[in-house]
Amino acid sequence: MADILALQGITKFYGSVQALNDVSFTVPGGSVFGILGPNGSGKTTLLGIVTDVLKASSGTYSFLGQTSSSAVRKQIGTLLETPNFYHYLSAVHNLRIAAEIKGAGYDRIDAVLQQVGLYERRNSKFSTFSLGMKQRLAIGAALLGDPEILVLDEPTNGLDPVGIAEIRQLIMQLAGGGKTIIMASHLLDEVEKVCTHVAILKKGKLLTAGHVNEVLVNEDIVVTGASNLSALEAALRLLPGGYNIKQQDGTLQLLYPIGTANLEAINQHCFSQGVVLNQLQLKRKSLETKFFELTNS
DSSP states (O other), rough: OOOOEEEEEEEETTTEEEEEEEEEEEETTOOOEEEEETTTTSHHHHHHHTTTTSOOSSEEETTBOOOSSSHTTTTTEEOOOOOOOOTBBBHHHHHHHHHHTTOOSSHHHHHHHTTTOOOGGGTTTTTGGGGGHHHHHHHHHTTTTTOOOEESTTTTTTTTHHHHHHHHHHHHHHHTTEEEEEESSSSSHHHHHOSSEEEEEEETEEEEEEHHHHHHHOEEEEEOSSSHHHHHHHHHTTTOOOOOOETTTTTTEEEEEEOOHHHHHHHHHHTTTOOOEEEEEEEOOHHHHHHHHHHHO
Protein backbone atom coordinates (compact mmCIF):
# COMPACT_ATOMS: atom_id res chain seq x y z
CA MET A 1 0.00 0.00 0.00
CA ALA A 2 1.17 3.55 -0.69
CA ASP A 3 2.69 5.71 2.03
CA ILE A 4 0.15 7.50 4.21
CA LEU A 5 2.56 9.98 5.79
CA ALA A 6 5.89 11.31 4.53
CA LEU A 7 8.15 13.56 6.60
CA GLN A 8 11.11 15.37 5.11
CA GLY A 9 13.67 17.19 7.24
CA ILE A 10 11.35 18.09 10.13
CA THR A 11 13.18 20.36 12.56
CA LYS A 12 11.74 22.15 15.59
CA PHE A 13 13.26 24.71 17.93
CA TYR A 14 11.79 26.02 21.17
CA GLY A 15 13.94 29.12 21.48
CA SER A 16 17.51 27.83 21.62
CA VAL A 17 16.42 24.25 22.41
CA GLN A 18 16.24 21.91 19.44
CA ALA A 19 13.43 19.41 19.97
CA LEU A 20 13.66 17.76 16.51
CA ASN A 21 16.64 17.59 14.20
CA ASP A 22 16.09 16.88 10.49
CA VAL A 23 13.65 13.95 10.94
CA SER A 24 12.62 12.12 7.76
CA PHE A 25 10.69 8.86 7.34
CA THR A 26 7.54 7.45 5.72
CA VAL A 27 4.55 5.60 7.18
CA PRO A 28 3.10 2.84 4.96
CA GLY A 29 -0.67 2.66 4.60
CA GLY A 30 -2.31 0.00 6.75
CA SER A 31 0.57 -0.13 9.21
CA VAL A 32 0.69 0.31 12.96
CA PHE A 33 3.62 2.69 13.14
CA GLY A 34 5.30 3.21 16.51
CA ILE A 35 7.34 6.32 17.24
CA LEU A 36 9.54 5.06 20.02
CA GLY A 37 11.92 6.88 22.30
CA PRO A 38 12.67 7.81 25.90
CA ASN A 39 11.06 10.83 27.49
CA GLY A 40 12.33 14.03 25.91
CA SER A 41 13.13 12.40 22.58
CA GLY A 42 10.67 14.57 20.60
CA LYS A 43 7.83 12.09 20.07
CA THR A 44 5.00 14.35 21.24
CA THR A 45 6.46 17.35 19.40
CA LEU A 46 6.55 15.34 16.18
CA LEU A 47 2.92 14.25 16.55
CA GLY A 48 1.95 17.84 17.33
CA ILE A 49 3.53 18.99 14.09
CA VAL A 50 1.89 16.40 11.84
CA THR A 51 -1.51 17.15 13.38
CA ASP A 52 -1.10 20.92 12.94
CA VAL A 53 -1.03 21.63 16.67
CA LEU A 54 2.58 22.86 16.33
CA LYS A 55 4.48 24.44 13.47
CA ALA A 56 7.84 23.04 12.39
CA SER A 57 10.81 25.39 12.28
CA SER A 58 11.73 23.79 8.96
CA GLY A 59 10.92 20.73 6.87
CA THR A 60 7.74 19.45 5.27
CA TYR A 61 5.26 16.62 5.64
CA SER A 62 2.32 15.29 3.67
CA PHE A 63 -0.61 12.98 4.36
CA LEU A 64 -1.96 10.91 1.48
CA GLY A 65 0.41 12.77 -0.85
CA GLN A 66 -1.15 16.12 0.03
CA THR A 67 -0.10 19.05 2.18
CA SER A 68 -2.22 19.87 5.20
CA SER A 69 -5.77 21.06 4.50
CA SER A 70 -9.19 20.78 6.13
CA ALA A 71 -10.07 17.90 3.78
CA VAL A 72 -6.91 16.01 4.77
CA ARG A 73 -7.43 16.68 8.48
CA LYS A 74 -10.89 15.08 8.28
CA GLN A 75 -9.14 11.81 7.46
CA ILE A 76 -7.12 11.96 10.68
CA GLY A 77 -8.40 11.12 14.16
CA THR A 78 -6.19 12.24 17.03
CA LEU A 79 -5.64 11.52 20.70
CA LEU A 80 -2.80 13.75 21.89
CA GLU A 81 -3.72 14.48 25.50
CA THR A 82 -5.38 12.94 28.54
CA PRO A 83 -9.09 12.29 27.82
CA ASN A 84 -11.03 15.47 28.59
CA PHE A 85 -14.73 14.70 28.94
CA TYR A 86 -17.53 15.95 31.17
CA HIS A 87 -17.51 13.66 34.20
CA TYR A 88 -21.23 14.06 34.93
CA LEU A 89 -22.33 13.19 31.38
CA SER A 90 -22.75 9.76 29.82
CA ALA A 91 -20.53 8.29 27.12
CA VAL A 92 -23.20 9.04 24.51
CA HIS A 93 -23.59 12.67 25.55
CA ASN A 94 -19.83 13.20 25.64
CA LEU A 95 -19.49 11.79 22.13
CA ARG A 96 -22.32 14.03 20.94
CA ILE A 97 -20.37 17.04 22.17
CA ALA A 98 -17.23 15.72 20.48
CA ALA A 99 -19.19 15.19 17.26
CA GLU A 100 -20.48 18.77 17.40
CA ILE A 101 -16.94 20.09 17.80
CA LYS A 102 -15.70 17.97 14.89
CA GLY A 103 -18.74 18.65 12.73
CA ALA A 104 -19.11 14.89 12.37
CA GLY A 105 -22.79 14.37 13.17
CA TYR A 106 -24.31 11.75 15.48
CA ASP A 107 -24.79 8.93 12.98
CA ARG A 108 -21.64 6.99 13.95
CA ILE A 109 -21.85 7.26 17.73
CA ASP A 110 -23.42 3.85 18.32
CA ALA A 111 -21.03 2.18 15.88
CA VAL A 112 -18.04 3.86 17.52
CA LEU A 113 -19.16 2.78 20.99
CA GLN A 114 -19.41 -0.78 19.73
CA GLN A 115 -15.96 -0.53 18.16
CA VAL A 116 -14.35 0.50 21.44
CA GLY A 117 -16.35 -1.97 23.53
CA LEU A 118 -18.42 0.58 25.45
CA TYR A 119 -21.86 0.21 23.89
CA GLU A 120 -23.27 -1.57 26.95
CA ARG A 121 -22.04 1.33 29.10
CA ARG A 122 -23.17 4.07 26.70
CA ASN A 123 -25.54 5.63 29.24
CA SER A 124 -23.11 5.45 32.18
CA LYS A 125 -21.51 8.61 33.49
CA PHE A 126 -17.90 9.17 32.49
CA SER A 127 -17.00 9.43 36.19
CA THR A 128 -17.87 5.73 36.66
CA PHE A 129 -15.40 4.56 33.99
CA SER A 130 -12.04 2.94 34.69
CA LEU A 131 -8.94 4.59 33.25
CA GLY A 132 -8.89 2.04 30.44
CA MET A 133 -12.53 2.74 29.61
CA LYS A 134 -11.88 6.49 29.61
CA GLN A 135 -9.01 5.98 27.18
CA ARG A 136 -11.17 3.78 24.95
CA LEU A 137 -13.85 6.48 24.90
CA ALA A 138 -11.19 9.01 23.88
CA ILE A 139 -10.18 6.73 21.00
CA GLY A 140 -13.89 6.47 20.18
CA ALA A 141 -14.05 10.27 19.92
CA ALA A 142 -11.08 10.14 17.53
CA LEU A 143 -13.02 7.63 15.40
CA LEU A 144 -15.99 9.93 14.84
CA GLY A 145 -16.08 10.79 11.16
CA ASP A 146 -14.53 7.40 10.31
CA PRO A 147 -10.96 8.69 9.72
CA GLU A 148 -8.50 6.67 7.67
CA ILE A 149 -5.64 7.49 10.04
CA LEU A 150 -5.39 7.52 13.84
CA VAL A 151 -2.64 9.46 15.63
CA LEU A 152 -2.27 8.43 19.28
CA ASP A 153 0.17 9.87 21.81
CA GLU A 154 1.09 7.35 24.52
CA PRO A 155 -2.30 5.58 24.36
CA THR A 156 -1.49 3.21 27.25
CA ASN A 157 0.25 5.74 29.50
CA GLY A 158 -0.80 5.41 33.14
CA LEU A 159 -2.99 2.35 32.61
CA ASP A 160 -2.89 -0.83 34.66
CA PRO A 161 -2.13 -4.16 32.93
CA VAL A 162 -5.83 -4.77 32.20
CA GLY A 163 -6.23 -1.31 30.65
CA ILE A 164 -3.06 -1.76 28.60
CA ALA A 165 -4.33 -5.10 27.28
CA GLU A 166 -7.68 -3.51 26.35
CA ILE A 167 -6.04 -0.69 24.39
CA ARG A 168 -3.63 -3.11 22.73
CA GLN A 169 -6.50 -5.30 21.57
CA LEU A 170 -8.44 -2.28 20.33
CA ILE A 171 -5.48 -0.98 18.32
CA MET A 172 -5.01 -4.37 16.71
CA GLN A 173 -8.73 -4.58 15.87
CA LEU A 174 -8.71 -1.12 14.30
CA ALA A 175 -5.61 -1.96 12.28
CA GLY A 176 -7.26 -5.19 11.16
CA GLY A 177 -10.18 -3.08 9.94
CA GLY A 178 -7.92 -1.09 7.63
CA LYS A 179 -6.94 1.91 9.75
CA THR A 180 -3.40 3.24 9.65
CA ILE A 181 -2.32 3.92 13.23
CA ILE A 182 0.57 6.16 14.23
CA MET A 183 1.37 5.96 17.93
CA ALA A 184 4.07 7.41 20.13
CA SER A 185 5.23 5.30 23.05
CA HIS A 186 8.12 4.75 25.43
CA LEU A 187 6.78 1.28 26.32
CA LEU A 188 8.99 -1.12 24.42
CA ASP A 189 6.83 -4.14 25.09
CA GLU A 190 3.73 -2.47 23.65
CA VAL A 191 5.48 -1.42 20.46
CA GLU A 192 6.84 -4.93 19.99
CA LYS A 193 3.39 -6.45 20.46
CA VAL A 194 1.24 -4.15 18.31
CA CYS A 195 3.41 -2.28 15.81
CA THR A 196 4.35 -3.41 12.33
CA HIS A 197 6.79 -0.52 11.77
CA VAL A 198 8.81 1.71 14.07
CA ALA A 199 10.90 4.88 14.14
CA ILE A 200 13.30 5.36 17.05
CA LEU A 201 14.07 8.88 18.26
CA LYS A 202 16.78 10.03 20.63
CA LYS A 203 17.12 13.66 21.69
CA GLY A 204 15.22 14.80 18.61
CA LYS A 205 17.24 12.78 16.09
CA LEU A 206 15.98 9.81 14.12
CA LEU A 207 18.18 6.81 14.84
CA THR A 208 16.46 4.33 12.54
CA ALA A 209 13.08 3.55 10.96
CA GLY A 210 11.51 0.63 9.13
CA HIS A 211 9.70 -2.66 9.63
CA VAL A 212 9.83 -3.89 13.22
CA ASN A 213 11.41 -7.17 12.18
CA GLU A 214 14.17 -5.32 10.36
CA VAL A 215 14.81 -2.52 12.83
CA LEU A 216 14.44 -4.30 16.13
CA VAL A 217 15.25 -7.92 15.40
CA ASN A 218 18.35 -8.44 13.33
CA GLU A 219 20.10 -11.36 14.98
CA ASP A 220 19.48 -14.94 16.00
CA ILE A 221 20.97 -15.77 19.38
CA VAL A 222 21.75 -19.46 19.94
CA VAL A 223 22.13 -20.34 23.61
CA THR A 224 24.15 -23.48 24.29
CA GLY A 225 25.08 -25.29 27.48
CA ALA A 226 27.03 -28.34 28.55
CA SER A 227 28.43 -29.80 31.77
CA ASN A 228 31.94 -28.72 30.68
CA LEU A 229 31.81 -25.15 29.36
CA SER A 230 35.50 -25.12 28.46
CA ALA A 231 35.10 -28.16 26.22
CA LEU A 232 31.95 -26.64 24.73
CA GLU A 233 33.73 -23.40 23.95
CA ALA A 234 36.60 -25.26 22.29
CA ALA A 235 34.08 -27.19 20.16
CA LEU A 236 32.13 -24.09 19.19
CA ARG A 237 35.31 -22.33 18.09
CA LEU A 238 35.71 -25.03 15.45
CA LEU A 239 32.35 -24.17 13.88
CA PRO A 240 32.73 -22.75 10.36
CA GLY A 241 32.37 -19.00 10.22
CA GLY A 242 34.34 -17.87 13.26
CA TYR A 243 31.35 -16.77 15.32
CA ASN A 244 31.67 -14.47 18.28
CA ILE A 245 31.10 -16.51 21.44
CA LYS A 246 29.75 -14.84 24.54
CA GLN A 247 29.47 -16.39 28.00
CA GLN A 248 26.37 -15.43 29.98
CA ASP A 249 24.62 -16.98 32.99
CA GLY A 250 26.45 -20.28 32.70
CA THR A 251 25.78 -20.64 28.97
CA LEU A 252 27.60 -19.82 25.74
CA GLN A 253 25.86 -17.72 23.10
CA LEU A 254 26.43 -17.52 19.35
CA LEU A 255 25.14 -14.66 17.19
CA TYR A 256 23.91 -15.31 13.64
CA PRO A 257 22.30 -13.10 10.98
CA ILE A 258 18.53 -13.31 11.33
CA GLY A 259 17.08 -16.60 10.07
CA THR A 260 20.40 -18.36 9.48
CA ALA A 261 20.99 -20.34 12.71
CA ASN A 262 20.85 -24.12 12.22
CA LEU A 263 20.35 -25.81 15.59
CA GLU A 264 20.60 -29.34 14.19
CA ALA A 265 23.98 -28.60 12.61
CA ILE A 266 25.27 -27.05 15.85
CA ASN A 267 24.10 -30.07 17.84
CA GLN A 268 25.70 -32.53 15.41
CA HIS A 269 28.95 -30.56 15.37
CA CYS A 270 29.23 -30.50 19.16
CA PHE A 271 28.42 -34.22 19.40
CA SER A 272 31.13 -34.97 16.83
CA GLN A 273 33.55 -33.08 19.08
CA GLY A 274 32.60 -35.22 22.05
CA VAL A 275 30.41 -32.59 23.72
CA VAL A 276 26.82 -33.43 24.68
CA LEU A 277 24.64 -30.33 24.90
CA ASN A 278 22.27 -29.97 27.83
CA GLN A 279 20.88 -26.71 26.43
CA LEU A 280 20.27 -25.58 22.86
CA GLN A 281 17.86 -22.71 22.35
CA LEU A 282 17.19 -20.18 19.61
CA LYS A 283 16.31 -16.66 20.74
CA ARG A 284 15.99 -13.44 18.84
CA LYS A 285 17.40 -10.22 20.12
CA SER A 286 14.65 -8.55 22.09
CA LEU A 287 13.29 -5.12 21.30
CA GLU A 288 14.55 -3.94 24.69
CA THR A 289 18.10 -5.07 23.98
CA LYS A 290 18.11 -3.50 20.54
CA PHE A 291 16.45 -0.30 21.78
CA PHE A 292 19.01 0.26 24.52
CA GLU A 293 21.85 -0.55 22.16
CA LEU A 294 20.58 2.17 19.80
CA THR A 295 19.70 4.82 22.37
CA ASN A 296 22.79 4.33 24.56
CA SER A 297 25.27 4.31 21.69
